[in-house]
Each structure stands twice: as C-alpha cells, then as structure tokens.
Amino acid sequence: MVASKWRLLIPVFAVLFIAAPVPAADDGLRCVQCGMDLTKYPHSLYTIQWKDGTVTKTCGVQCGLTQHLMNRDGFESSTATDLITNREFPAADGFYVFKSSVTTDMGPGFIAFKDQTNTEKFQKGFGGEVVTYEEALKIWAEIKKVGH
DSSP, X not given: OHHHHHHXXXXXXXXXXXXXXXXXXXOSOBOTTXXXXXGGOTTSOEEEEETTSOEEEESSHHHHHHHHHHTGGGEEEEEEEXXXXXXXXXXXXXXXXXXXXXXXXXXXXXXXXXXXXXXXXXXXXXXXEEEEHHXXXXXXXXXXXXXX
C-alpha cells in the first residue's frame, strides 16, 4: 500500500523538479544591460541607485546611460569608475571622453574621469570629445533614440 502511494507522488515530484523553471541568480556579476561579465570591467564599472532602493551595475557608462534613459522615472543617481584612480565617484559630477581611440568596455565609448584635468590629458593623447554627464546623456539619447 505504501509503495503505491509513492508511485502516485513520483509524477508530482517530476513536474515540480523537472518542469519548473529555475530562476537565474542575480549574483551581480553581469551587466544588467548587455550581460557582459562585470569582473572583466572593474575599470569601467557603473552603478545605478534606483528610487525604489535597488542598485544595479553595468559594464560601463554606455550601458548605464542606456538604463538611465530607459528608466528615467525610477532613476535616482549613479556612480562611474574613474579610469585613472579606479575609484567610484558621482557620475553627474564627472567628465567623459567620447569616441577616443581606446575602448574600455564597448564602443563607441564613454570613458569616465572624476577630474577634468585628467580627462583633458587623456583626450589629448587618445582623441575623442570631452563632455559632461548631461552632455553624455544627450549624446547617448540621440544615438540610441531612447528617452525621447
């Protein structure tokens, strides 16, 4: 009698364990925009604080700007990683080199700097355009046609 009860439960367990989707763990190791491995991009890491208190990370400024543009109403603030010091700073206070000959995470590329002097030195050596955060957001919105 007991064996027949177990035989009835086997299909139930099969459905629960085989057919049920296993949710992917959000371990914070992938860019929320493009899926790139964040451990390979510590020099360009970009972090977004959302109004609901959640925090997400992207591989770089481009993916961070895309997230900001796609979710303007939920955006609170962000930090970028300075290429020279490898330290995070408030992204809105930074300076960026756009379209230099250097690709840090993906092209066309915004490279973040906390200090304007370092930004200008980098631009002289590697080309590109020096922009503020607001200018970067406008440039990226036009390129991606997001948030219009």
